[in-house]
């Protein structure tokens with residue numbers, strides 16, 4: 001599409017999935033009112049969910065999913081070697097995501113519980129940045145397509161992108177949602193990076209922290225709040241560990 005008669009630069013993009021539900025790349029193919037312009041802004045050279053193209057000449061690799069097998073490590077390294085820019089797309093890729101729940105079991109135990117005697121290869125979950133360098137991390141389970149479209153616009157205009165630094169509570173209050181704590185529910189909104197527009201509290205569900213920590217979360221105030229509202233440490237830790245984005249007690253801080 002031309003604006004003021006100037007031919008746009010359309011970066012060549014490859015989209016790749018690893019261990020995950022593929023819900024984040026489904027978001028790319030969703031939202032039909034903007035799908036046409038979105039696909040005009042980029043050249044899709046490899047994107048299994050929407051195209052039969054299997055090109056290897058991509059400049060930008062969008063990678064969703066976490067890494068749970070050795071063959072995935074090799075495939076991811078090949079993608080990294082090819083791409084000028086590698087984007088970790090979604091919470092599984094950025095933090096490991098819900099897949100990390102598997103790691104409360106040993107690989108053998110997880111295998112036995114899920115597959116019985118038909119065992120499969122499985123290793124402890126790694127986020128993409130734990131295997132190869134990542135240029136940009138876009139959190140969310142799933143990602144927000146609105147946010148991704150804004151990022152693409154910034155890239156096209158060569159403008160730096162800045163994620164919101166404030167927590168989900170800001171967007172939640174902008175929507176006039178009644179606080180989940182006032183409904184007796186736990187919510188990680190005070191600790192979690194905004195950018196999703198707080199859909200979970202608006203839908204009657206406390207935030208589970210899928211976007212990871214806000215820039216400077218006030219843990220002391222949050223701890224006092226949850227204690228006042230009668231939630232146990234175990235309940236809070238359980239929720240903090242759900243998407244793998246928050247350091248949990250006894251774990252090392254994640255970047």
Ligand code: SF4
Nearest residue numbers: 020023090091092141
């Ligand atoms: S981040 Fe969520 S929606 Fe995206 S692939 Fe992982 S589980 Fe699916």
Ligand code: SF4
Nearest residue numbers: 169172179180187189
């Ligand atoms: S519902 Fe959650 S996100 Fe919304 S204001 Fe309350 S604590 Fe913050």
Ligand code: SF4
Nearest residue numbers: 196200207208209210
């Ligand atoms: S409200 Fe929390 S759990 Fe829901 S999308 Fe936003 S960050 Fe994720």
